Every structure is written in C-alpha cells, then in structure tokens.
Amino acid sequence: MVLSKTASQSDVSVHSTFASRYVKHSLPRFKMGENSIPKEAAYQIINDELMLDGNPRLNLASFVTTWMEPECDKLVMASINKNYVDMDEYPVTTELQNRCVNIIAHLFNAPLGEEETAVGVGTVGSSEAIMLAGLAFKRKWQNKMKALGKPYDKPNIVTGANVQVCWEKFARYFEVELKEVKLQEGYYVMNPDKAVEMVDENTICVAAILGSTLNGEFEDVKRLNDLLVEKNKETGWDTPIHVDAASGGFIAPFLYPELEWDFRLPLVKSINVSGHKYGLVYAGIGWVVWRTKDDLPDELIFHINYLGTDQPTFTLNFSKGSSQIIAQYYQLIRLGYEGYRNIMENCQENAMVLKDGLDKTGKFTIVSKDEGVPLVAFSLKDHSRHNEFEISEMLRRFGWIVPAYTMPADAQHITVLRVVVREDFSRTLAERLVADIEKVLHELDTLPSRVTEKLKVEEEHHEIVKKTAIEVQREITAAWRKMVADRKKTSAIC
Numbered sequence: 230m231v232l233s234k235t236a237s238q239s240d241v242s243v244h245s246t247f248a249s250r251y252v253k254h255s256l257p258r259f260k261m262g263e264n265s266i267p268k269e270a271a272y273q274i275i276n277d278e279l280m281l282d283g284n285p286r287l288n289l290a291s292f293v294t295t296w297m298e299p300e301c302d303k304l305v306m307a308s309i310n311k312n313y314v315d316m317d318e319y320p321v322t323t324e325l326q327n328r329c330v331n332i333i334a335h336l337f338n339a340p341l342g343e344e345e346t347a348v349g350v351g352t353v354g355s356s357e358a359i360m361l362a363g364l365a366f367k368r369k370w371q372n373k374m375k376a377l378g379k380p381y382d383k384p385n386i387v388t389g390a391n392v393q394v395c396w397e398k399f400a401r402y403f404e405v406e407l408k409e410v411k412l413q414e415g416y417y418v419m420n421p422d423k424a425v426e427m428v429d430e431n432t433i434c435v436a437a438i439l440g441s442t443l444n445g446e447f448e449d450v451k452r453l454n455d456l457l458v459e460k461n462k463e464t465g466w467d468t469p470i471h472v473d474a475a476s477g478g479f480i481a482p483f484l485y486p487e488l489e490w491d492f493r494l495p496l497v498k499s500i501n502v503s504g505h506k507y508g509l510v511y512a513g514i515g516w517v518v519w520r521t522k523d524d525l526p527d528e529l530i531f532h533i534n535y536l537g538t539d540q541p542t543f544t545l546n547f548s549k550g551s552s553q554i555i556a557q558y559y560q561l562i563r564l565g566y567e568g569y570r571n572i573m574e575n576c577q578e579n580a581m582v583l584k585d586g587l588d589k590t591g592k593f594t595i596v597s598k599d600e601g602v603p604l605v606a607f608s609l610k611d612h613s614r615h616n617e618f619e620i621s622e623m624l625r626r627f628g629w630i631v632p633a634y635t636m637p638a639d640a641q642h643i644t645v646l647r648v649v650v651r652e653d654f655s656r657t658l659a660e661r662l663v664a665d666i667e668k669v670l671h672e673l674d675t676l677p678s679r680v681t682e683k684l685k686v687e688e689e690h691h692e693i694v695k696k697t698a699i700e701v702q703r704e705i706t707a708a709w710r711k712m713v714a715d716r717k718k719t720s721a722i723c
Contacts, residue, residue, distance in 0.1 A: 246273045283630050289648045289662075290632040292442075292476055292506040292602075296653040301559045304552075305511070311551035313351075316540050322551045325558040326351050329504075332561050334518045336482050337474075337491040337500050348525055349518035350543055351504075351554050355475035356395035357545050358501035358517035362471050363399045363433075365499065365519070368526045370433040373467075379430075387427045388436040389419025390637040391443050393475065396436060405433065412640040417596065418446050421453035425460055434469050434498070439490055440477030443636060444645070445602035447477055450490040450497070457496050469498040469524075475515070476602045478502030483570040484577060485600065498524045504557045507573070507602075509564070509652060514553035572652050576603035579659045580650040586663030592670055596645050603650040608643060614678035617644045620669055627665045 246252065251270035256262060285295040297305075308322070316323040327346070334347030341347055352358045367384055374381035385406035388396055392409070400407035410423045418441050428435060435457065437450045450472060461467055472490060474481070479502060481488055491497060497520065504514035519525045530543045564572070580603040587593045587607055597606040609617055621633035636643040648662065 246270050283625075284628055286653055287628045288630040289654070290630050292503070292649050292651070293512045294505055294509050295511075295651065297509070297511060297556065297560075298563075301556050301563075304555050304559055306552075308551045308555050313549050313551045313554060314540075314542070314547055319551060322554060326554045329554065329557050329561060330516065330518060333478075333502065333516050334492075337478070337502075337518060339492045339518060339520060347518055348522050349516060351557075352515040352517060352544065353513055353546065353549055354505065354515040355393075355473070355501045355503040356398070356515070358515040359395050359471075359473060360399050360403075360545055361543060362499040362501060362517050362519075363403065363405065364529060365525050366433040366469065366471065367403065367405060368529055369524070370431075372526065383431050384433045385429070385431050386434055386436055387424050387432055389424070389438065389441075389448065390639075391418055391441045392436065392438060392473070393442050396473075406431075408432075409638075411638050412636060414640050414643060417441065417444050417636060417640060418448045421449050421456055424453060425456040428457070428460060428466075428468050430464075430466060432466075432468050434471045436471050436473055437490075439472055439474040439481060440602040442476070443634075444597040444606040444647070445476070445604040446598045447481070447485075447488070447490065447601045450494060451488075454494040454496045461496075468496075470494070470496045472497055472500045474500050475503040476506050479504075479507035479509070479569065480573050480602060483566070483573045492520050504553065507576075508557060509560045509569075509572070510553055510556045512553075513550065514557055573603070576650045576652065576654070579603070579654060579656050580605055582656055583648060583650065583659045583663065586660065587666070590663075590667060590670065596643075597647075604647060605650070606645045606647040608645045615673045617646045619673060620666070621646060623669045623672065624665060627668075629662060629665060 246267075246269050249267075249270060251266050251274065256266075256274065285291075288295065311319050311322060313319070313322060313326070329351065330349035331341075331347045334341060334349060339347055350361070352361065363386070366386075370384055371381045383406065384404075385408050386396070386400065387408045387410070390409040390412050397407060399405065408427050410419045410427065412418075419437065421437075424435055435453060437448045437453055439447050439450065441448070450470065454470060457468055457470065472478075474490075478500065481490060491500060499517060499519045501515060501517045502508065504510045504516055505512045508514070508516075525543070530541050533540050533542060581599070584595055584597075584599075584605045584607075587605065588595065592610060593607040594610055595605065595607050597604055609615070609620075617633040621631050624631050631646055631648055633644060633646050635641050636645070650659070
C-alpha cells in the first residue's frame with residue numbers, strides 16, 4: 230500500500246516556487262510585508278520582474294560599461310562587502326586607489342616630478358567629481374576676492390548649453406550662476422570665442438567638455454586656453470579651465486595622443502573622467518585629478534581618526550564600495566596602453582560602419598563628428614511624415630534602446646537619434662542595427678503619417694495655417710517631448 234499525505238500550506242520545503250502561494254498572490258509593493266517569505270520565492274519574484282528591464286548590452290543610450298571580463302567580475306564579487314572608507318582596515322584597496330589616481334594623472338600629462346604623488350580622488354561618478362572640482366574653484370576664487378577686499382557672493386561658471394545636467398546641479402546646489410554659451414544649428418558645442426567674451430571677474434572657471442553628450446564632439450580646449458591666457462593678461466585675472474572629460478578622457482590619449490586638451494595647457498587646473506564609461510568599469514566609479522596641490526584648497530580636506538588612523542577625505546559621500554576601484558585597477562594593468570588603444574580603435578571603426586550604413590539609406594543627416602567619442606548622432610532629412618521619436622519607439626520592438634532627444638538652446642528645433650558605440654558593440658551588431666532601422670523606416674512609410682493626420686484634424690476645424698518646415702518640426706518635437714514628460718510623471722524615480 231502506498232502511503233501519502235497532503236503537505237500543509239506552511240510546509241514550503243515540498244513546494245516548488247511556482248507551486249507556492251507566493252506567486253499566486255500579489256505581495257505589498259510600497260509597504261513591508263507582515264511575514265517573511267522563502268528565499269527562493271523572493272529571488273524568483275524579483276528575477277521575474279527584472280526580466281521586463283531592457284537588455285543592458287542593447288541599451289545604446291548609455292555610455293556606461295555593460296561588460297567586463299569574468300576574471301574582473303570575480304574580483305568585483307570578492308570585494309563587494311568592503312567599505313572603501315575603512316582605509317585602515319583595507320590598506321591595499323586604498324593603495325590601489327592611489328595607484329589609479331597616479332596612472333590617470335600621468336595619462337593626462339600632469340606636471341609631476343619623479344617622486345611626486347598626484348592629487349586626486351575616486352568618486353562614485355563624474356557628477357561627484359565635478360561637484361568637488363567646482364567647490365575647489367569656488368573656494369579658491371572666494372579666498373582671492375576676500376584678500377582683494379572685493380565682493381565674493383556672486384560666483385559664476387561659463388559653460389556651453391550642451392553640458393551634462395550635473396553642471397546645472399552644481400550651480401543650483403552650491404549657488405553659482407551658470408552662464409551658458411548658446412548652441413546654433415550645425416555647431417553643437419561651446420564656441421570658445423563666445424565663452425571667453427562671457428568671462429568676468431566673478432568667473433570661477435570655464436568648463437570645457439571633452440566629448441559632448443549630445444554628439445560626442447570634443448570642444449576646442451586649446452583655443453579656449455589660448456584666448457583665456459590673452460584675456461587674463463589684459464585684465465589681470467587668472468580665470469582657470471576645468472575639463473569635463475567624463476566620456477573622452479579615456480579616448481583622447483589613445484586615439485588622439487597629439488591633441489592638446491589636458492594638463493599640457495597651463496590654464497587646465499582639474500580634470501574629471503568616468504571610469505565607468507570608456508574607463509571600462511561597471512557603473513559607480515569616477516575620478517577627478519588636480520594639476521598641483523595648490524589647486525585644491527586645504528580647508529576642503531577633512532581629517533578623521535575614528536576608523537583607526539588619521540585619514541584625509543574629500544568626498545561628498547562617506548561610505549562606498551571598493552569593487553569599482555579594484556575593477557578600475559584591473560583594467561589599467563590588464564589592458565595597458567596597447568589594450569585601451571585597440572579597444573578604442575575598434576569602437577571608432579564600428580561607429581564608422583554604423584555611420585556608413587545610415588548614410589546609405591539616404592534618409593539621415595549625420596550630426597556627430599568623426600573625431601570624438603565613438604558614437605553616431607543622426608537626424609531625419611524629411612520630417613513631413615514621421616520623426617525621430619517614432620523611430621526610437623519602434624526600434625524597441627527589436628530590443629534596441631536608441632534615444633531620441635532635442636538639442637539645447639538655441640538649437641532646440643533639431644531632434645536627433647544617438648547610438649553610443651561601446652566595447653561590447655561589435656560590427657555584427659552594428660550591421661544588424663542598420664538592418665533593423667531600415668525595417669522600421671519601411672514600416673513607417675507604409676503607415677499613415679501622424680503629421681498628415683494632425684493637419685487633417687486642423688483642416689476639419691478650419692484652423693489650418695500654412696507653416697514652414699521648421700515650424701512643423703518644432704511643433705511635432707514639442708508634442709513628443711510632452712508625451713515623454715507625461716510618461717516620466719508615472720515614476721517617482723529621478
């Protein structure tokens with residue numbers, strides 16, 4: 230006789246996760262549940278929801294690294310429980326950070342003596358790095374103005390309108406006026422001549438971008454430096470330059486070694502770079518280095534001793550993981566100059582493959598430049614029927630995440646699509662993306678035009694007014710921006 234019994238509902242050990250009540254009933258989303266659930270069920274529920282995320286490898290909107298070698302993954306996991314700030318407990322990790330700072334400073338041609346140590350710090354990204362650099366400029370400017378007996382309550386920074394949002398955050402959080410050089414159609418980076426014209430006695434620095442987020446273009450830091458040298462001589466000021474090399478800092482030294490943008494220029498006092506972009510590390514690591522110790526005011530550095538020893542610290546947050554620092558050191562010694570150069574050359578060549586494929590469709594104007602960050606920014610030639618936002622939306626059906634966005638002032642009527650070519654974006658994927666874009670274009674051509682439908686509605690209401698092509702494009706762009714903004718309102722995450 231076969232004996233059997235019915236397992237009680239609480240005897241979860243005999244159930245598979247999908248046979249349990251934990252997948253039958255919804256769990257609280259915004260409040261902690263009253264009871265515990267099995268670890269297997271918790272894992273499965275979270276893992277299932279995460280399947281609805283996009284594929285990071287196909288997220289062509291992001292500059293952030295999405296692939297590392299398995300050996301580096303092991304180092305990351307082995308150090309994931311180390312708090313970097315415990316320097317006395319983890320002295321080797323601290324030493325690895327110092328090595329990274331010095332390697333990067335030499336890569337950027339910092340004027341260091343044989344035994345001299347570079348001045349810099351690891352951060353959680355370029356946003357924090359920029360905040361720290363900005364604070365150093367602000368404090369130095371304030372100290373100078375106090376010594377001269379002049380007002381020091383209205384500092385400003387001169388940038389292009391193409392700067393990343395972290396510059397706007399710095400300006401707002403730390404009460405610094407942001408003076409932006411407006412863009413113009415066909416010229417989507419800061420004009421150094423116009424930037425220098427905007428500099429005054431209250432300018433704490435001019436921020437130049439090595440690799441614009443919008444189209445990957447390098448700004449002309451050399452010309453900016455030369456113009457500022459002349460203006461400083463004429464006025465007696467000493468306005469410095471900060472280079473935001475978040476995207477381009479790990480590209481220019483390997484693809485364009487002769488390009489002068491770094492500490493070879495005398496007015497460049499600090500540089501930030503994102504290790505988690507073309508530094509080839511997963512998200513969570515940035516770097517800022519200063520030209521000399523004199524460029525970082527001592528009063529901004531704090532000293533703590535309650536973790537076992539005297540520790541200098543200059544960061545906005547305290548605790549942070551050690552994994553990304555260790556991963557950065559791995560990449561620097563594993564790849565060396567040769568490896569980084571080969572990877573950046575591959576990225577650039579694959580960007581050219583993508584650009585040529587898009588050119589051959591005859592549908593797009595290429596907005597990005599060949600020299601700069603390996604990406605392709607492109608815009609539709611004809612907006613009479615469809616626009617870039619529709620292409621972006623339809624590409625998601627193939628798994629691709631390709632952003633569409635408008636340019637800043639005064640080029641906001643220009644809409645572009647942008648594909649960032651990272652280390653793990655192969656030629657095969659580039660060719661596949663072109664093929665999928667062609668499929669989307671063909672499908673859009675067979676669909677009724679949303680623009681035509683809009684005009685029909687206006688005509689029915691006797692409101693039709695003859696508009697120029699640019700007016701129509703601006704109107705469509707505004708409507709799509711509103712739709713995207715409305716979608717974002719459903720999420721409280723920023």
